[in-house]
Amino acid sequence: MLLTRFKIYNLLLICSCLSNNLLAERILVNLSDSTNIDELTQAEIIWDLRPLPWLVLEIPNIRRNILVQTQDINWQVDGQGHFAANITTPNDSNYSKQWHLAEIGVSKLWEQTQGEGITIALLDSGVDPNHPDLIDNILFEQGYDFGDQDNEPYDANGHGTAMAGLIVATCNNKIGGCGVAPAAKLIPYKINKSGASGFFESDLAIAIKTAADSSAKIISLSLVLDAEYSQIVQDALLYAKSKNKIIVAAAGNLGDKVAYPANIPWVIGVGAIDKNGQRLRSSNYGNGLSLLAPGVRLWTTLPGTGYADWYDGTSASAALVTGVLALMAVAQPDVNQLAVDLLTNSQDVDINGFDEQSGFGHLRAISTIDNLKFSPTTEVLYPRDVLKLDLFSQELVGKNASLYLRVSFPVDNNRLNLYKIWNSDDSVEKIAYNSLLADPYPLTSDLFLPLYGSSTALLGDGIISSGMTEGFYELSASLVFTDTLSLQARKIIWVKLEY
Numbered sequence: 001m002l003l004t005r006f007k008i009y010n011l012l013l014i015c016s017c018l019s020n021n022l023l024a025e026r027i028l029v030n031l032s033d034s035t036n037i038d039e040l041t042q043a044e045i046i047w048d049l050r051p052l053p054w055l056v057l058e059i060p061n062i063r064r065n066i067l068v069q070t071q072d073i074n075w076q077v078d079g080q081g082h083f084a085a086n087i088t089t090p091n092d093s094n095y096s097k098q099w100h101l102a103e104i105g106v107s108k109l110w111e112q113t114q115g116e117g118i119t120i121a122l123l124d125s126g127v128d129p130n131h132p133d134l135i136d137n138i139l140f141e142q143g144y145d146f147g148d149q150d151n152e153p154y155d156a157n158g159h160g161t162a163m164a165g166l167i168v169a170t171c172n173n174k175i176g177g178c179g180v181a182p183a184a185k186l187i188p189y190k191i192n193k194s195g196a197s198g199f200f201e202s203d204l205a206i207a208i209k210t211a212a213d214s215s216a217k218i219i220s221l222s223l224v225l226d227a228e229y230s231q232i233v234q235d236a237l238l239y240a241k242s243k244n245k246i247i248v249a250a251a252g253n254l255g256d257k258v259a260y261p262a263n264i265p266w267v268i269g270v271g272a273i274d275k276n277g278q279r280l281r282s283s284n285y286g287n288g289l290s291l292l293a294p295g296v297r298l299w300t301t302l303p304g305t306g307y308a309d310w311y312d313g314t315s316a317s318a319a320l321v322t323g324v325l326a327l328m329a330v331a332q333p334d335v336n337q338l339a340v341d342l343l344t345n346s347q348d349v350d351i352n353g354f355d356e357q358s359g360f361g362h363l364r365a366i367s368t369i370d371n372l373k374f375s376p377t378t379e380v381l382y383p384r385d386v387l388k389l390d391l392f393s394q395e396l397v398g399k400n401a402s403l404y405l406r407v408s409f410p411v412d413n414n415r416l417n418l419y420k421i422w423n424s425d426d427s428v429e430k431i432a433y434n435s436l437l438a439d440p441y442p443l444t445s446d447l448f449l450p451l452y453g454s455s456t457a458l459l460g461d462g463i464i465s466s467g468m469t470e471g472f473y474e475l476s477a478s479l480v481f482t483d484t485l486s487l488q489a490r491k492i493i494w495v496k497l498e499y
Contacts, residue, residue: 026200028232029055046149047206052235056202094177094307099275100294100320106180106327109365113330115181120167120326121211121219121245123204124160126153126190128303131161133176137168143188144210146203153190155303157197160188162311163222165301166319167326176307177299180323187216191223201225205236212240217329220322221249222315224259237261242498246335248322250314252284263288265410265471266494268325268339271359272296272317277349279357283314287415289359290472291346293317317363324365336380336494343472343492344379352488353476354408354415360474360492371395372447372479372487380494387462388453389491391477396447400440401479402432405451405459410471420459432480440482451475470497 027043031053043057089095101107119139129140145153155161164179168186171178189207192199204223211219219240225233240247251271252259262269265288272283272295279285280295295317299309325342332338346361354360375390405420418426422436434441452462476490 025059026202027057027059028202029057030231031055047146047202049206049209049232049236052205052209052232052239054202054205054232054235056200056206056232090172090178091174092171092177093175094299094309095171097309098177098299100298101178101180103275103294104180104320104324104363105365106324109324109327113183113327114171115168115184115323115326116330118181118184118218118326118329119214119216120181120184120186120322121189121214121216122160122164122167122186122322123189123191123207123211123219123221124155124163124223125157125192126155126160127164127186127188128155128161128301129188131165131301131303132305133169133173133301134161134164136170137179137182137185138164139185139187142214143190144207145190146207146210147190147193147196147199153188154194155188155190156194157192158303159222159315160190161303162300162308163220163315163319164188165307166298166311166316167220167323169301176301180320181326184323184326187211187214199223201227201230201233205230205232208233208236208240212236212243212245217245217335218322218325219245219247220318221247221261222318224250224252224262228260230260233261234264237264237267241266244335246325246339248318248325250318251289253280253282253313253315254284255282256284257286258284258288262290263413265413265469266339266496268321268342269359270314270318270321270363272312272314273362277362280312282312283317286356287410288413289356290343291321291359291361291363293320293363321363324363327365334380336496340379340472340492340494343474344490348476348488348490352404352478353406353490354417354474356415360472372477372489374475374477374489374491377491377493379492380496381464382496382498383464383466383468385464386453387464387493389451389462389475390453391447391449391451391489393447393479393487396443396479397445399443400482401443402440403434404430404478404480405433406430406476408474408476410469410473412469422458440480447479464495466497468495468497470495 046058047056129138143153169179171182191203248268249262251262251269269288269290271292272280273292274296296312297309298311298316343360345364345367347364348361372393408417432439450457451459474492479487
């Protein structure tokens with residue numbers, strides 16, 4: 001087989017959890033501009049990802065299992081307020097047990113929308129489209145089974161059906177429970193072979209590309225890869241981003257650093273909390289974490305007609321974030337702004353602003369408003385754009401306060417947090433901005449500070465550089481008064497390198 005002019009990637013990660021008998025070797029071929037496809041005919045072409053520069057070949061009857069295992073896909077089956085307009089409390093039998101719906105505050109958004117007109121791509125173990133709580137919201141014929149290469153993405157595992165129930169289970173139909181977005185639609189893309197709990201990274205990549213070309217606005221990945229990076233998956237994700245899809249991924253369940261692809265700066269990486277708002281010890285955390293969502297004892301659907309409440313972990317948390325995005329997307333068609341709104345709405349906990357334990361905060365459908373505010377500004381910026389940002393507050397005359405300003409920004413797959421100090425270099429320690437003037441500072445008027453956007457602004461001209469890392473940036477501010485009162489505010493922007 002003549003492959004000398006192509007980059008060839010043999011997948012050498014072993015998945016010991018598979019029991020399928022059809023063994024084959026897969027080879028990833030990165031195509032050059034001069035590729036002659038005829039040279040590849042000695043091996044079967046499984047997937048052609050063009051315009052992405054990838055072909056996936058399979059050489060049959062090689063006694064080697066070469067797959068990428070997912071830590072989050074142990075495929076474990078995990079498990080109030082008002083419902084729209086003229087409905088008070090949904091009559092679903094398990095609704096009162098769905099603590100996560102009250103925790104994330106979907107009732108306010110349900111008064112406006114249930115996700116009508118929004119389509120989600122779920123890349124998972126398939127879905128049971130005949131479950132009575134899912135039958136109205138699954139676009140089964142638009143889905144595909146990439147694991148078994150057929151048009152019937154049925155779920156023989158249970159994980160995908162459970163995730164689908166958390167997202168789009170029908171509400172107010174007297175059975176089961178409610179999905180977060182019970183009027184949204186879901187396209188199932190199955191990525192594992194039936195009976196297997198792992199998948200080829202190439203099958204994931206072609207599923208992402210297919211989802212990117214679909215009508216779905218949101219791509220939901222309740223999965224991780226063992227590998228820290230996959231070029232074919234990365235290319236597929238970049239393609240999906242270029243198609244204006246918002247991507248949600250589980251952070252992983254090893255109590256370690258956030259796994260790939262959730263750790264990509266522009267992917268929404270989701271960790272899990274318990275009923276007390278504490279991060280699960282098993283939930284991955286660190287610089288790649290975007291936010292936390294409920295992840296224990298979540299009532300959801302099982303294949304057939306059943307339900308379960310034993311779904312724990314970041315898979316379920318990612319599904320809840322997907323559902324909230326579907327609700328928000330009804331009023332916000334711009335997916336870039338949608339991602340910023342999601343993180344802005346999250347409830348900040350512990351340390352003011354981003355931190356490695358909770359990301360930008362806990363999932364909330366509706367944000368809370370404080371008395372310290374940043375002025376409205378464009379929240380999705382590109383190179384050569386100018387960030388204009390002011391900080392203001394009223395009714396402060398006669399108070400004494402310390403002002404803390406912190407900027408959090410991505411550097412590759414890490415984050416750096418710096419405190420701004422008046423007329424001095426930035427600090428990694430929490431130091432009051434006004435410490436070189438007076439700390440605390442006596443306030444004799446309302447607060448109005450131009451931070452970015454001009455040569456005279458306190459923190460600079462705000463010009464976005466092409467050398468910046470793509471991802472979410474956060475400026476957080478806090479006023480701490482001598483009478484122990486404090487006010488907090490933050491601004492999140494998404495710096496994008498391509499239109």
